Amino acid sequence: MIFSFDLLINALVSGILIGAFYAAVTAGVSLSFGILDIVNIAHPAFIILGSYIAYIVSVSLGLDPIVTSILVAPAFYALGAGIYQVYYVSFEKRGQESLRGLAFFFGLLFITEVTLVLYFGVDYRYVEAPYIGPTWHIGDVDIPMRLFVPCLVSLALIATLQLVLTRTFVGRAIMAVAQDQFALRLMAVDPIRIKRIAFGISIATASLAGAFLIIIQPVEPSVGRQYIGRVFAICVLGGMGSLPGTLLAALLVGVFESLTSTFYGPSWAPAVSFGFLLLALAVRPAGLLGR
Amino acid sequence: MRSPLFFLICLIVGGAVFAAAVALGNDYYFFAGYVVLQYVVLSTAWNILGGYCGYVNFGSAAFFALGAYSTVALHRLYPLPIPAMLIAGGVVSGVVGFGMGYLTLRLRGAFFAIATLALAVVLETLIVNWEYVGGSRGAYIVRPETIAPFGDYIKYLFLIMMLLAVAAITAARVIERSRLGYGFATIRDDELAAEASGVPTLRLKLIATTMSGALMGMAGAPFPYYIGYLQPSSAFGLDYAVNSIAMPLIGGTTSWVGPLIGAILLGSLQQLATVTISSAVNLLIVGLLLVGFVIVAPNGIIGLVHKYLQRKPDDFVGRRHVDAEAPDRVPGPAP
Numbered sequence: 001m002i003f004s005f006d007l008l009i010n011a012l013v014s015g016i017l018i019g020a021f022y023a024a025v026t027a028g029v030s031l032s033f034g035i036l037d038i039v040n041i042a043h044p045a046f047i048i049l050g051s052y053i054a055y056i057v058s059v060s061l062g063l064d065p066i067v068t069s070i071l072v073a074p075a076f077y078a079l080g081a082g083i084y085q086v087y088y089v090s091f092e093k094r095g096q097e098s099l100r101g102l103a104f105f106f107g108l109l110f111i112t113e114v115t116l117v118l119y120f121g122v123d124y125r126y127v128e129a130p131y132i133g134p135t136w137h138i139g140d141v142d143i144p145m146r147l148f149v150p151c152l153v154s155l156a157l158i159a160t161l162q163l164v165l166t167r168t169f170v171g172r173a174i175m176a177v178a179q180d181q182f183a184l185r186l187m188a189v190d191p192i193r194i195k196r197i198a199f200g201i202s203i204a205t206a207s208l209a210g211a212f213l214i215i216i217q218p219v220e221p222s223v224g225r226q227y228i229g230r231v232f233a234i235c236v237l238g239g240m241g242s243l244p245g246t247l248l249a250a251l252l253v254g255v256f257e258s259l260t261s262t263f264y265g266p267s268w269a270p271a272v273s274f275g276f277l278l279l280a281l282a283v284r285p286a287g288l289l290g291r
Numbered sequence: 292m293r294s295p296l297f298f299l300i301c302l303i304v305g306g307a308v309f310a311a312a313v314a315l316g317n318d319y320y321f322f323a324g325y326v327v328l329q330y331v332v333l334s335t336a337w338n339i340l341g342g343y344c345g346y347v348n349f350g351s352a353a354f355f356a357l358g359a360y361s362t363v364a365l366h367r368l369y370p371l372p373i374p375a376m377l378i379a380g381g382v383v384s385g386v387v388g389f390g391m392g393y394l395t396l397r398l399r400g401a402f403f404a405i406a407t408l409a410l411a412v413v414l415e416t417l418i419v420n421w422e423y424v425g426g427s428r429g430a431y432i433v434r435p436e437t438i439a440p441f442g443d444y445i446k447y448l449f450l451i452m453m454l455l456a457v458a459a460i461t462a463a464r465v466i467e468r469s470r471l472g473y474g475f476a477t478i479r480d481d482e483l484a485a486e487a488s489g490v491p492t493l494r495l496k497l498i499a500t501t502m503s504g505a506l507m508g509m510a511g512a513p514f515p516y517y518i519g520y521l522q523p524s525s526a527f528g529l530d531y532a533v534n535s536i537a538m539p540l541i542g543g544t545t546s547w548v549g550p551l552i553g554a555i556l557l558g559s560l561q562q563l564a565t566v567t568i569s570s571a572v573n574l575l576i577v578g579l580l581l582v583g584f585v586i587v588a589p590n591g592i593i594g595l596v597h598k599y600l601q602r603k604p605d606d607f608v609g610r611r612h613v614d615a616e617a618p619d620r621v622p623g624p625a626p
Contacts, residue, residue: 039401041349041408090586100585102347102404103540107582110533114575225529229409236402267420267427274413281395281402 006140011262012255017147019254021216023247024154025209025227026234027161031202033232034241035178036195038087042105044224044231045112046203050076050210051125051219052116058127065127066153069211073204080203083108084196109224116221124218132215150212155247157208161201162243174198178241226270233277252276294465301457309453313446321445325517327558328452329510333531334538334550335459336506340499341536342544343472345479346396350407351535353414354384354504356526358511363424363521366432373451373513380512381505387414388504389497396496415527429522432515448513459506463547466502475499507535530574534561537581543593552592 025047032040053072054065063071091101131145165171173194176184181191213219234253238245253273261269292300312320333351340346358380365371365379387410395406419427434444441447466472474495477485486492515521534557542553557577564573588595 033401039404041405086586090589094589098401099341099345099347099544100540100589102401103536104582104585106347106349106533106536107578107585110529110578111575111582113529114571114578117571118575222529226412229405229412232405233409236405268416270416271413274409277406277409278394281406 007262008259009141011258013141013143014147015255015258016251017143017151017254018216018258019251020151020154020247021147021209021212021250022230022234022254023250024150024157024205024212026231026238026246026250027158027243028202028205028209029231029235030238030241030243030246031161031174031198031205034235034239034246035174036198036202037178038084038199039102040105040199040202041102041228041232042109042112043202043206044227045109046076046079046206047210047213047227048116048219048221048224049112050207051214052120052210053207054211054214055125055127055219058129064129065211065215066149066208069207073207076207077200077204080200081196083203084199087199088192088195113221113224120221122220122222124220125214126218127214129215146215150215153208154212157205158243158247161205164201165243170194170197229270229277230273233273233280237276237280249276294461294468297464298457298461301460305453305457309446309450312449318443318445321443321449323559323562325445325449325452326562327555328449328456329514330534330538330558331456331551331554332452332459332510333507333535334542334554335456335463335547336503336510337535338539338544338547338550339463339466339475339506340503342539342549343466343475343479344496344499346496346499347404347536348407348500348503349404349532349536350391350411351507352527352529352531353407353411354388354507355511355514355531356418356523357384357387357414358508359514359521359526360418360424361508362512362515363430363432366515367423367430373448373516377451377455377509377512381509384508384511385501385505388500388502388507391504392497392500396493396500411527411532415523418523418526425521427523429520429525430515431520434516434519444516448517451513452510455509460547460551462502462506463550467547471495471498530577533574533577533581534558537577537584539591541580541584541591543591545590546593549591549593556592 025044028046029040029043032038032043050069050072054068057063057068057072058065087101087104091104131149134145136143136145136148163171165175173184173189174197176187176189177191177194177198184191184194213223217223230253234246234249237253238247238249253276256276257269257272260272308324312324333355336354337348337351340348361380361383362376365376371379391406391410392403395403418424424430436444438444438447441450466475474485474490474492477488477490478492478495482492511526514526518525538553538557539550540553541557542551543549557580561573561577564570564576584591590597
C-alpha cells in the first residue's frame with residue numbers, strides 16, 4: 001500500500017465524522033450502563049428499530065429521517081420507561097439484575113432482531129434524503145454530506161444531553177442516582193422515577209441514532225450486533241457515564257477504525273474497537289475521563 | 292449416588308437412546324438428535340460458568356466456532372480421527388477462555404459479559420480474514436460415507452456427541468458436589484464476602500472459564516463433519532449464543548439437571564418448529580421463552596418443581612406461605 005497524504009487526511013476526516021455518529025450511538029449506553037448500571041445490551045437492537053421506523057416513515061410519507069426520528073423519540077421514551085419498569089419489578093427489586101437481567105436484555109435483543117427479520121427479511125434497506133448523495137470537496141478533502149449531517153446532529157444531541165444532565169434538576173438527580181440512591185430519597189426524590197426517566201431518555205436517543213445509521217449505511221436487522229462491542233468499548237473507554245469522555249472515545253475509535261480500514265482493509269475494522277476495549281479494561285478501567 | 296455409578300447410569304441411558312434411534316431406522320433421528328445433544332453439551336458448559344459462578348457468557352458461539360474451526364484447520368493439515376479433533380478443539384477454546392477470563396474477570400461481572408460479546412465479533416473477523424480455513428467463503432469438509440463398526444457416519448457422530456454429553460453432565464455433577472462447586476457458589480452469591488473469607492475467587496473463576504470454554508470447543512469440534520460446509524456466519528450464529536443461555540435459564544441454573552431439561556425440551560421444540568414452521572419463528576420462540584422465564588420463573592423449571600413440592604406440605608400444615616424470593620424479608624418478632 002502506497003502511503004499518501006490525501007488518503008490519510010481523508011481517513012482522518014471521515015473517522016471524525018463517523019466518530020461523532022458513534023458518540024450518538026453510545027450516548028444511550030453511557031446513560032443506562034454508565035450512570036444507571038443497567039447493562040442494556042439490547043441498545044443496538046433499539047437503534048436498528050429506530051432505523052426501520054425512519055425507513056418506513058420516509059418511504060411511505062416522504063418525511064426526512066432525522067425529523068422522523070425526533071418525532072418518534074417520545075414513543076421510544078415511553079418504550080424505555082416501560083422496559084425499565086419491567087426490569088425494576090422483575091430484577092432490580094429482587095436483586096437478580098446481574099445474571100437474569102442480562103439474559104432479559106439479551107432476549108429483548110434477540111426478539112427485536114428476529115421480529116424485524118420476520119417483517120422485513122434480511123434485505124438491506126436504505127432511505128432517500130437530499131443530503132445523502134452530494135459530497136463537499138475542500139481541496140483534496142472530501143466531506144460526504146451523508147456523514148456530515150448526522151455528525152452535526154449528533155454533536156447537538158450530545159451537547160443537549162450534557163446540558164440537561166448538568167443544568168436541570170432532573171439531570172442532576174440522574175447523576176445523583178448513580179452515586180447514592182438513599183441520599184436522593186432523603187431529598188424527597190423517588191430514585192425509581194428518576195431512573196425510569198433516565199432509561200427512557202437513553203432509549204429515546206436510540207431513535208435518533210437509528211436514523212443516523214440508516215442515513216450513513218444501508219441497514220439490515222443483524223447490523224446492530226456489530227455495534228454491541230463498539231458501543232460498550234466506547235462507553236468503557238470514555239469513562240462510564242461521562243458524556244464528554246464518550247465523545248472523545250468515540251472520535252478516537254472512529255479515527256482508528258477509519259485508518260485501519262483505509263490502510264489494512266475494511267474487514268479488519270471491527271477488531272479495532274475490541275482492541276480498545278481490552279486495552280481500556282487492562283490498563284485503565286476507569287476510562288479516559290472517568291472519575 | 293456415587294459419581295462412577297452416575298456415569299454408568301448416564302451411559303446406559305445414552306446407549307438406550309442410541310439403540311432406540313437405531314431401532315426406529317430413520318436417519319433423521321440421528322441428525323436431529325445430534326443437534327439436541329450438542330445443545331446439551333453447550334448449555335451444560337455455559338452453566339458451569341453462568342449458573343454456578345453467575346458470570347454470563349454471551350460468546351458461546353465464539354467458543355463453539357473456535358472448536359469447529361480448529362477441526363477445519365487440522366483437517367486440512369491431516370485428517371485425524373474425530374476424538375483427537377475433539378481434544379484439539381477443547382484445548383484451543385479452553386486457552387481462549389482462560390485468556391478472556393484473565394483479562395476481564397478482575398472487573399465487575401458485566402464487563403465479562405460485554406467482553407465475551409465483543410470477543411465473538413473479533414474472532415469472527417479473524418476467521419473471515421483467515422484464508423487457510425476458507426475465509427468468508429467457508430470451507431468444505433467431505434465426510435466419509437461410512438465408518439467401520441457403526442455403518443453410517445452420522446451414527447458415529449451421534450455416538451460421539453452422546454458420549455460427550457454424558458461426560459459433560461457427569462463433570463457438571465461432580466463439580467457441583469465438590470469443593471470447587473461450593474467455591475463457585477460463593478462467587479455467585481457474594482463475591483466480595485467470598486474473597487474476604489479466603490476463597491481464591493480469581494483462580495476459581497479462571498478454572499470455570501477454562502472448563503466452560505473447553506467444553507464448548509469440544510461441542511463444536513465434530514460440527515464441520517456434521518454440516519459438511521462450514522461458514523463463519525453459521526458457526527458464529529447468534530442462535531448458539533442465545534440457546535446456550537436460554538436452555539439453562541429455562542431449565543434452572545443451580546444444578547446439572549436444569550441445562551439437561553432445558554436443552555432437551557427447547558432443542559426438540561426447535562427441531563419440531565424448524566420442520567413444521569420456519570427457522571426464524573423457532574428462534575423467536577426461544578427469545579420469548581427466555582424473556583418470559585427470567586421474568587416469571589427466575590429459577591426455571593427446576594425452581595417451579597421445587598416450589599410445587601415445597602408448597603404441598605405447607606398447605607396441609609396450615610397455610611404458612613413464606614415467599615422465599617422476597618429480598619427484604621426482615622425477621623420479625625417471634626409469634
